[in-house]
């Protein structure tokens with residue numbers, strides 16, 4: 001059967017019915033390219049002898065490249081559907097070639113603009129260019145389909161008041177470097193003159209995807225050798241002037257070619273790739289780095305860090321599929337911070353590949369997707385009495401009844417324990433936040449069960465120094481907390497994770513073969529000890545996706561302290577697929593000025609984060625009052641809906657639940673219906689969504705409003721007041737991270753609204 005390869009799509013926005021017709025056409029082609037009615041025809045006078053058009057219906061034609069080679073069956077590279085005449089014009093001047101320097105496959109076109117057309121179902125060039133400017137997978141699209149963007153070299157660079165040093169020159173990247181890498185000469189020469197990110201982005205959108213990404217990285221200061229390594233660029237030698245079919249097929253398999261060309265495995269993949277456009281791109285087109293991390297075998301635990309939106313979750317999903325396919329009987333745990341995020345992982349896993357075996361129980365063959373607390377509970381349930389008879393329970397909590405009937409209500413239990421001990425407590429520890437941190441960071445991970453153990457415990461990084469007397473007072477509170485829980489037969493989530501870890505440590509081997517973790521920065525030591533114990537140390541045991549800049553819960557964790565040895569197996573993704581360069585720059589500024597440390601104790605760095613997409617600058621709205629702010633948001637949301645933005649892709653984020661209710665109520669009064677998303681409730685279509693910034697973790701929106709980012713709201717006083725200095729610094733860091741998480745949920749447009757004085761954490765205000 002012929003092999004279909006999806007290429008850089010040239011279709012632009014079309015009706016769903018056209019996509020459906022294109023899918024039916026390709027489905028037939030993939031079965032048998034000799035079927036009459038497909039009309040696979042060469043074009044007279046075309047620039048590429050391999051180009052073909054095929055009949056989709058009376059009006060539309062598919063544009064394809066047929067590569068026969070020595071094989072019995074041909075490969076067809078599909079680059080889109082166009083109205084009949086446009087398809088012919090386009091097919092005549094487009095060419096699929098092998099880059100002679102590095103062997104990457106590229107779709108290239110003549111440079112003269114295409115005449116505009118009048119067909120009703122295809123958007124005018126302006127719209128196509130706009131669609132591309134906010135397109136996740138912008139590629140060679142529009143080398144000549146974007147006549148509205150003037151060629152960069154035609155721009156009057158000398159009209160600037162004071163010419164700045166070009167970006168590439170700032171990093172000592174020469175024209176020869178670019179040519180040696182394989183960048184097209186014209187693109188390279190123009191890129192050499194670019195002085196701003198925006199200018200460069202506008203320009204590189206016209207080149208093949210790999211060239212765009214290489215230039216963006218180089219302009220951002222990534223060393224040349226790293227760019228080569230990232231894209232897997234080496235040297236090749238073509239046999240002749242033009243490539244053979246075999247050389248072209250090999251080129252299509254190049255890591256960097258797979259940014260734009262994907263070998264389609266089955267009808268389902270084909271349907272998704274066609275019908276869902278860029279929303280499906282993550283399933284089909286991976287960055288070479290993403291592909292590497294999804295498929296490489298590692299001798300032990302691996303840590304993948306990367307800014308918000310760099311595709312860490314995408315890598316995890318692909319890696320889960322890769323491991324499952326490699327060893328169909330393997331048991332894989334795909335886990336994350338909570339149930340909501342786990343559910344969305346499971347949905348995306350099914351989208352990626354509906355044929356994957358989803359395990360019903362932890363340890364069964366297949367992929368078991370669960371929040372880490374559910375995975376803990378399932379170990380405890382399965383262990384039954386052994387939790388106690390193995391000594392696990394007492395090793396963590398001391399001697400107490402094995403009955404676990406309930407979950408401790410942590411806040412009130414700590415409050416009660418603190419007031420029971422009362423006056424003995426030094427002021428710097430007299431807060432629920434202190435005890436929660438002390439308990440999860442010191443007491444539980446060290447499995448301390450009595451005062452003597454606590455008196456000699458090491459407490460690195462805890463901020464508040466405690467002498468013997470203070471420790472004794474603190475232990476009294478811990479003992480009170482535990483005594484009450486023992487009576488009630490309750491445990492908190494971290495206690496349970498510690499008990500499950502202690503139980504698993506008594507068993508030989510692991511419960512699962514592989515563990516994949518998302519949002520690792522928010523897991524506590526007990527959860528890490530559990531995850532360490534659930535899989536035996538060895539090849540591909542733990543793969544951890546995390547971003548220390550996005551830690552919004554708990555304290556900073558150093559993985560090595562909990563038996564997770566990364567030792568050199570740690571990499572970072574830097575290309576943001578979600579948001580525009582403009583939104584990203586703004587979000588990164590939120591982080592500036594604060595010291596972040598990663599999960600291996602190294603300093604975090606956000607300076608290499610880049611986006612290949614452009615969009616408008618964020619709107620910063622200073623409202624006079626709450627009512628004025630609500631008026632402005634109502635007007636903005638109405639405007640977006642009027643423009644045709646799908647309501648459920650509009651997000652409104654606030655600091656806390658009460659503000660979410662106020663916002664919804666206020667907008668309702670102004671005739672704008674908004675739905676609050678809370679807890680585990682699924683997101684429904686039809687209305688803009690309001691939620692807390694915490695709840696928005698892991699989500700994304702096309703248009704986003706951060707509402708009431710006012711001085712008296714963020715940082716939230718209840719999160720930082722009454723803490724010791726050390727704990728307050730960390731709480732402030734989490735507030736900053738929360739704002740970063742919130743701002744990076746925006747794909748295309750970000751609006752930040754405050755009332756009166758803006759939050760001090762906002763970039764422009766510092």
Ligand SMILES: Nc1ncnc2c1ncn2[C@@H]1O[C@H](COP(=O)(O)OP(=O)(O)OP(=O)(O)O)[C@@H](O)[C@H]1O
Nearest residue numbers: 281282285286287308309310311312313314577578
């Ligand atoms: N190779 C790709 N091609 C197209 N889109 C991609 C690709 N990789 C990621 N994306 C898209 O980028 C967005 C962010 O991806 P993902 O959620 O995996 O990032 P993340 O690093 O986990 O983000 P966060 O840390 O903010 O949760 C998603 O919309 C995803 O579909």
